[in-house]
Amino acid sequence: MxxxxxxxxxxxxxxxxxxxxxxxxxxxxxxxxxxxxxxxxxxxxxxxxxxxxxxxxxxxxxxxxxxxxxxxxxxxxxxxxxxxxxxxxxxxxxxSWRLSPDVLAVLDELAGDFRHAILSNAALRHQDHKLRTLGVRGRFEAVVCAADIGVHKPDPAAFLAACDALRLPPEEVVHVGNEPDIDAAGAVAAGLGAVWLDRDGAGGRPELLRITGLGSLPALLRGGTRFGAVSAIG
Incomplete structure:
Protein backbone atom coordinates (compact mmCIF):
# COMPACT_ATOMS: atom_id res chain seq x y z
CA MET A 1 0.00 0.00 0.00
CA SER A 96 14.19 28.97 24.60
CA TRP A 97 11.75 27.00 22.41
CA ARG A 98 12.81 26.53 18.78
CA LEU A 99 12.04 24.15 15.96
CA SER A 100 15.03 22.19 14.71
CA PRO A 101 16.52 24.06 11.73
CA ASP A 102 15.55 21.48 9.09
CA VAL A 103 11.88 21.18 10.07
CA LEU A 104 9.96 23.89 8.22
CA ALA A 105 11.50 23.22 4.82
CA VAL A 106 10.65 19.52 5.07
CA LEU A 107 7.10 20.13 6.29
CA ASP A 108 6.62 22.52 3.36
CA GLU A 109 7.98 20.01 0.88
CA LEU A 110 5.78 17.18 2.15
CA ALA A 111 2.63 19.22 2.72
CA GLY A 112 0.94 18.52 -0.61
CA ASP A 113 1.59 14.79 -0.75
CA PHE A 114 1.20 13.43 2.78
CA ARG A 115 -1.09 13.88 5.75
CA HIS A 116 0.58 14.67 9.09
CA ALA A 117 -0.04 13.94 12.77
CA ILE A 118 1.88 13.94 16.06
CA LEU A 119 2.33 11.06 18.50
CA SER A 120 3.96 12.13 21.77
CA ASN A 121 4.57 10.47 25.10
CA ALA A 122 3.72 13.73 26.91
CA ALA A 123 0.36 15.39 27.67
CA LEU A 124 -1.88 17.03 25.08
CA ARG A 125 -2.31 20.30 26.96
CA HIS A 126 1.46 20.84 26.92
CA GLN A 127 2.21 19.60 23.41
CA ASP A 128 -0.69 21.47 21.84
CA HIS A 129 0.51 24.68 23.49
CA LYS A 130 4.05 23.99 22.31
CA LEU A 131 2.96 23.47 18.70
CA ARG A 132 0.86 26.66 18.76
CA THR A 133 3.72 28.68 20.24
CA LEU A 134 6.06 27.35 17.56
CA GLY A 135 3.50 28.29 14.89
CA VAL A 136 2.97 24.83 13.40
CA ARG A 137 -0.15 23.40 15.07
CA GLY A 138 -2.21 23.85 11.91
CA ARG A 139 0.10 21.57 9.95
CA PHE A 140 -1.06 18.47 11.87
CA GLU A 141 -4.48 16.84 11.61
CA ALA A 142 -4.18 15.21 15.01
CA VAL A 143 -2.03 15.38 18.12
CA VAL A 144 -2.18 12.11 20.07
CA CYS A 145 -0.54 12.06 23.51
CA ALA A 146 0.18 9.17 25.83
CA ALA A 147 -0.87 10.96 29.01
CA ASP A 148 -4.36 11.34 27.53
CA ILE A 149 -4.85 7.95 25.87
CA GLY A 150 -3.28 6.01 28.76
CA VAL A 151 -0.64 4.13 26.77
CA HIS A 152 2.92 5.12 25.88
CA LYS A 153 5.27 4.42 23.01
CA PRO A 154 6.71 1.84 22.36
CA ASP A 155 3.47 0.01 23.17
CA PRO A 156 1.89 -0.81 19.78
CA ALA A 157 -1.46 0.45 21.10
CA ALA A 158 -0.11 4.02 21.13
CA PHE A 159 0.81 3.87 17.45
CA LEU A 160 -2.48 2.23 16.54
CA ALA A 161 -4.40 4.95 18.40
CA ALA A 162 -2.67 7.53 16.23
CA CYS A 163 -3.51 5.56 13.08
CA ASP A 164 -7.13 5.46 14.25
CA ALA A 165 -7.04 9.26 14.65
CA LEU A 166 -5.93 9.47 11.01
CA ARG A 167 -8.43 6.78 9.96
CA LEU A 168 -5.67 4.94 8.15
CA PRO A 169 -4.32 1.40 8.47
CA PRO A 170 -0.82 1.22 9.97
CA GLU A 171 0.78 0.08 6.73
CA GLU A 172 -0.14 3.44 5.18
CA VAL A 173 1.60 5.43 7.93
CA VAL A 174 5.30 6.08 8.57
CA HIS A 175 6.47 7.16 12.00
CA VAL A 176 9.49 9.46 12.28
CA GLY A 177 11.20 9.85 15.64
CA ASN A 178 14.56 10.27 17.35
CA GLU A 179 14.45 7.25 19.68
CA PRO A 180 15.47 3.92 18.11
CA ASP A 181 13.50 1.77 20.56
CA ILE A 182 10.63 3.98 21.69
CA ASP A 183 9.93 5.39 18.22
CA ALA A 184 11.32 3.28 15.38
CA ALA A 185 11.23 -0.23 16.85
CA GLY A 186 7.87 0.47 18.49
CA ALA A 187 6.37 1.62 15.20
CA VAL A 188 7.65 -1.45 13.36
CA ALA A 189 6.14 -3.71 16.05
CA ALA A 190 2.79 -1.98 15.50
CA GLY A 191 2.90 -2.56 11.73
CA LEU A 192 3.80 0.99 10.68
CA GLY A 193 6.71 2.06 8.57
CA ALA A 194 9.45 3.63 10.65
CA VAL A 195 12.31 6.05 10.19
CA TRP A 196 14.82 6.62 12.96
CA LEU A 197 16.05 10.22 12.98
CA ASP A 198 19.58 9.76 14.30
CA ARG A 199 20.70 13.41 14.41
CA ASP A 200 23.80 12.60 16.47
CA GLY A 201 24.96 9.84 14.12
CA ALA A 202 24.98 7.24 16.89
CA GLY A 203 24.28 4.33 14.53
CA GLY A 204 24.51 0.82 15.87
CA ARG A 205 21.01 -0.31 14.94
CA PRO A 206 21.39 -1.89 11.50
CA GLU A 207 17.87 -3.34 11.56
CA LEU A 208 16.34 0.15 11.51
CA LEU A 209 15.86 2.53 8.61
CA ARG A 210 17.96 5.52 9.66
CA ILE A 211 18.48 9.10 8.53
CA THR A 212 20.73 11.70 10.10
CA GLY A 213 18.69 14.74 9.07
CA LEU A 214 15.15 15.46 7.91
CA GLY A 215 16.39 16.69 4.54
CA SER A 216 16.68 13.04 3.50
CA LEU A 217 13.06 12.23 4.31
CA PRO A 218 11.14 13.51 1.24
CA ALA A 219 13.15 11.43 -1.23
CA LEU A 220 12.83 8.44 1.09
CA LEU A 221 9.04 8.73 1.26
CA ARG A 222 8.68 9.21 -2.48
CA GLY A 223 11.22 6.65 -3.54
CA GLY A 224 9.32 3.42 -3.05
CA THR A 225 11.41 2.55 0.00
CA ARG A 226 10.68 -0.78 1.65
CA PHE A 227 10.28 0.51 5.19
CA GLY A 228 11.96 -1.65 7.74
CA ALA A 229 14.82 -2.46 5.39
CA VAL A 230 18.37 -1.76 6.55
CA SER A 231 19.53 1.68 5.47
CA ALA A 232 21.51 4.69 6.62
CA ILE A 233 20.86 7.95 4.82
CA GLY A 234 22.04 11.44 5.58
Whole structure:
Protein backbone atom coordinates (compact mmCIF):
# COMPACT_ATOMS: atom_id res chain seq x y z
CA MET A 1 0.00 0.00 0.00
CA UNK A 2 1.20 3.57 -0.61
CA UNK A 3 2.31 5.75 2.30
CA UNK A 4 -0.38 8.36 2.95
CA UNK A 5 0.65 9.93 6.24
CA UNK A 6 3.65 10.82 8.37
CA UNK A 7 3.27 10.36 12.11
CA UNK A 8 5.81 12.55 13.87
CA UNK A 9 7.38 12.41 17.27
CA UNK A 10 7.69 15.96 18.63
CA UNK A 11 10.43 16.43 21.23
CA UNK A 12 13.94 16.23 19.74
CA UNK A 13 12.45 15.33 16.35
CA UNK A 14 10.64 18.49 15.28
CA UNK A 15 11.20 20.56 18.41
CA UNK A 16 14.74 21.12 19.79
CA UNK A 17 13.91 20.00 23.30
CA UNK A 18 17.52 19.25 24.26
CA UNK A 19 18.64 22.74 23.29
CA UNK A 20 15.75 24.41 25.11
CA UNK A 21 16.27 22.22 28.16
CA UNK A 22 19.96 23.10 28.42
CA UNK A 23 19.41 26.82 27.85
CA UNK A 24 16.40 26.99 30.16
CA UNK A 25 18.14 25.18 33.01
CA UNK A 26 21.24 27.39 32.75
CA UNK A 27 19.11 30.53 32.91
CA UNK A 28 17.09 29.25 35.85
CA UNK A 29 20.15 28.18 37.82
CA UNK A 30 21.67 31.61 37.26
CA UNK A 31 18.47 33.25 38.50
CA UNK A 32 18.46 30.97 41.57
CA UNK A 33 22.22 31.49 42.14
CA UNK A 34 22.86 27.75 41.99
CA UNK A 35 26.01 26.13 40.56
CA UNK A 36 25.82 24.96 36.94
CA UNK A 37 28.65 22.41 36.95
CA UNK A 38 27.22 18.96 36.20
CA UNK A 39 23.68 20.28 36.59
CA UNK A 40 22.36 19.40 33.15
CA UNK A 41 23.45 15.76 33.49
CA UNK A 42 21.83 15.54 36.93
CA UNK A 43 18.63 17.17 35.66
CA UNK A 44 18.43 14.75 32.75
CA UNK A 45 19.03 11.76 34.99
CA UNK A 46 16.28 12.92 37.32
CA UNK A 47 13.99 13.38 34.32
CA UNK A 48 14.74 9.87 32.99
CA UNK A 49 14.07 8.31 36.39
CA UNK A 50 10.77 9.99 37.14
CA UNK A 51 9.49 9.98 33.55
CA UNK A 52 9.89 6.19 33.65
CA UNK A 53 7.77 6.14 36.82
CA UNK A 54 5.13 8.25 35.07
CA UNK A 55 5.17 5.97 32.01
CA UNK A 56 4.73 2.96 34.30
CA UNK A 57 1.66 4.57 35.89
CA UNK A 58 3.27 4.98 39.32
CA UNK A 59 2.82 8.78 39.43
CA UNK A 60 0.85 11.31 37.41
CA UNK A 61 2.24 13.90 34.99
CA UNK A 62 2.40 16.76 37.50
CA UNK A 63 3.92 14.60 40.24
CA UNK A 64 6.75 13.50 37.95
CA UNK A 65 7.66 17.18 37.60
CA UNK A 66 7.71 17.70 41.37
CA UNK A 67 9.76 14.55 41.89
CA UNK A 68 12.28 15.65 39.25
CA UNK A 69 12.85 18.88 41.19
CA UNK A 70 13.20 17.12 44.55
CA UNK A 71 15.70 14.62 43.18
CA UNK A 72 17.69 17.28 41.34
CA UNK A 73 17.95 19.57 44.38
CA UNK A 74 18.24 16.73 46.91
CA UNK A 75 15.62 18.45 49.03
CA UNK A 76 12.35 17.36 50.65
CA UNK A 77 10.27 20.15 49.17
CA UNK A 78 6.54 20.54 49.63
CA UNK A 79 4.35 20.23 46.55
CA UNK A 80 4.00 24.02 46.41
CA UNK A 81 7.75 24.58 46.70
CA UNK A 82 8.57 22.01 44.02
CA UNK A 83 5.91 23.43 41.71
CA UNK A 84 7.23 26.97 42.19
CA UNK A 85 10.79 25.89 41.35
CA UNK A 86 9.63 24.00 38.28
CA UNK A 87 7.55 26.99 37.17
CA UNK A 88 10.67 29.14 37.21
CA UNK A 89 12.58 26.61 35.14
CA UNK A 90 9.64 26.20 32.77
CA UNK A 91 9.50 29.94 32.06
CA UNK A 92 13.15 29.93 30.98
CA UNK A 93 12.68 26.67 29.07
CA UNK A 94 9.72 28.07 27.14
CA UNK A 95 11.63 31.24 26.29
CA SER A 96 14.19 28.97 24.60
CA TRP A 97 11.75 27.00 22.41
CA ARG A 98 12.81 26.53 18.78
CA LEU A 99 12.04 24.15 15.96
CA SER A 100 15.03 22.19 14.71
CA PRO A 101 16.52 24.06 11.73
CA ASP A 102 15.55 21.48 9.09
CA VAL A 103 11.88 21.18 10.07
CA LEU A 104 9.96 23.89 8.22
CA ALA A 105 11.50 23.22 4.82
CA VAL A 106 10.65 19.52 5.07
CA LEU A 107 7.10 20.13 6.29
CA ASP A 108 6.62 22.52 3.36
CA GLU A 109 7.98 20.01 0.88
CA LEU A 110 5.78 17.18 2.15
CA ALA A 111 2.63 19.22 2.72
CA GLY A 112 0.94 18.52 -0.61
CA ASP A 113 1.59 14.79 -0.75
CA PHE A 114 1.20 13.43 2.78
CA ARG A 115 -1.09 13.88 5.75
CA HIS A 116 0.58 14.67 9.09
CA ALA A 117 -0.04 13.94 12.77
CA ILE A 118 1.88 13.94 16.06
CA LEU A 119 2.33 11.06 18.50
CA SER A 120 3.96 12.13 21.77
CA ASN A 121 4.57 10.47 25.10
CA ALA A 122 3.72 13.73 26.91
CA ALA A 123 0.36 15.39 27.67
CA LEU A 124 -1.88 17.03 25.08
CA ARG A 125 -2.31 20.30 26.96
CA HIS A 126 1.46 20.84 26.92
CA GLN A 127 2.21 19.60 23.41
CA ASP A 128 -0.69 21.47 21.84
CA HIS A 129 0.51 24.68 23.49
CA LYS A 130 4.05 23.99 22.31
CA LEU A 131 2.96 23.47 18.70
CA ARG A 132 0.86 26.66 18.76
CA THR A 133 3.72 28.68 20.24
CA LEU A 134 6.06 27.35 17.56
CA GLY A 135 3.50 28.29 14.89
CA VAL A 136 2.97 24.83 13.40
CA ARG A 137 -0.15 23.40 15.07
CA GLY A 138 -2.21 23.85 11.91
CA ARG A 139 0.10 21.57 9.95
CA PHE A 140 -1.06 18.47 11.87
CA GLU A 141 -4.48 16.84 11.61
CA ALA A 142 -4.18 15.21 15.01
CA VAL A 143 -2.03 15.38 18.12
CA VAL A 144 -2.18 12.11 20.07
CA CYS A 145 -0.54 12.06 23.51
CA ALA A 146 0.18 9.17 25.83
CA ALA A 147 -0.87 10.96 29.01
CA ASP A 148 -4.36 11.34 27.53
CA ILE A 149 -4.85 7.95 25.87
CA GLY A 150 -3.28 6.01 28.76
CA VAL A 151 -0.64 4.13 26.77
CA HIS A 152 2.92 5.12 25.88
CA LYS A 153 5.27 4.42 23.01
CA PRO A 154 6.71 1.84 22.36
CA ASP A 155 3.47 0.01 23.17
CA PRO A 156 1.89 -0.81 19.78
CA ALA A 157 -1.46 0.45 21.10
CA ALA A 158 -0.11 4.02 21.13
CA PHE A 159 0.81 3.87 17.45
CA LEU A 160 -2.48 2.23 16.54
CA ALA A 161 -4.40 4.95 18.40
CA ALA A 162 -2.67 7.53 16.23
CA CYS A 163 -3.51 5.56 13.08
CA ASP A 164 -7.13 5.46 14.25
CA ALA A 165 -7.04 9.26 14.65
CA LEU A 166 -5.93 9.47 11.01
CA ARG A 167 -8.43 6.78 9.96
CA LEU A 168 -5.67 4.94 8.15
CA PRO A 169 -4.32 1.40 8.47
CA PRO A 170 -0.82 1.22 9.97
CA GLU A 171 0.78 0.08 6.73
CA GLU A 172 -0.14 3.44 5.18
CA VAL A 173 1.60 5.43 7.93
CA VAL A 174 5.30 6.08 8.57
CA HIS A 175 6.47 7.16 12.00
CA VAL A 176 9.49 9.46 12.28
CA GLY A 177 11.20 9.85 15.64
CA ASN A 178 14.56 10.27 17.35
CA GLU A 179 14.45 7.25 19.68
CA PRO A 180 15.47 3.92 18.11
CA ASP A 181 13.50 1.77 20.56
CA ILE A 182 10.63 3.98 21.69
CA ASP A 183 9.93 5.39 18.22
CA ALA A 184 11.32 3.28 15.38
CA ALA A 185 11.23 -0.23 16.85
CA GLY A 186 7.87 0.47 18.49
CA ALA A 187 6.37 1.62 15.20
CA VAL A 188 7.65 -1.45 13.36
CA ALA A 189 6.14 -3.71 16.05
CA ALA A 190 2.79 -1.98 15.50
CA GLY A 191 2.90 -2.56 11.73
CA LEU A 192 3.80 0.99 10.68
CA GLY A 193 6.71 2.06 8.57
CA ALA A 194 9.45 3.63 10.65
CA VAL A 195 12.31 6.05 10.19
CA TRP A 196 14.82 6.62 12.96
CA LEU A 197 16.05 10.22 12.98
CA ASP A 198 19.58 9.76 14.30
CA ARG A 199 20.70 13.41 14.41
CA ASP A 200 23.80 12.60 16.47
CA GLY A 201 24.96 9.84 14.12
CA ALA A 202 24.98 7.24 16.89
CA GLY A 203 24.28 4.33 14.53
CA GLY A 204 24.51 0.82 15.87
CA ARG A 205 21.01 -0.31 14.94
CA PRO A 206 21.39 -1.89 11.50
CA GLU A 207 17.87 -3.34 11.56
CA LEU A 208 16.34 0.15 11.51
CA LEU A 209 15.86 2.53 8.61
CA ARG A 210 17.96 5.52 9.66
CA ILE A 211 18.48 9.10 8.53
CA THR A 212 20.73 11.70 10.10
CA GLY A 213 18.69 14.74 9.07
CA LEU A 214 15.15 15.46 7.91
CA GLY A 215 16.39 16.69 4.54
CA SER A 216 16.68 13.04 3.50
CA LEU A 217 13.06 12.23 4.31
CA PRO A 218 11.14 13.51 1.24
CA ALA A 219 13.15 11.43 -1.23
CA LEU A 220 12.83 8.44 1.09
CA LEU A 221 9.04 8.73 1.26
CA ARG A 222 8.68 9.21 -2.48
CA GLY A 223 11.22 6.65 -3.54
CA GLY A 224 9.32 3.42 -3.05
CA THR A 225 11.41 2.55 0.00
CA ARG A 226 10.68 -0.78 1.65
CA PHE A 227 10.28 0.51 5.19
CA GLY A 228 11.96 -1.65 7.74
CA ALA A 229 14.82 -2.46 5.39
CA VAL A 230 18.37 -1.76 6.55
CA SER A 231 19.53 1.68 5.47
CA ALA A 232 21.51 4.69 6.62
CA ILE A 233 20.86 7.95 4.82
CA GLY A 234 22.04 11.44 5.58
Missing amino acids: PIRAVLWDLDDTLFDHAGAEGAGLALHLAAERLPAAGALERWRESTRLHWARFAAGEIDFDEQRRERVRAFLGAALSDAEAEAWFAGYRAHYRA
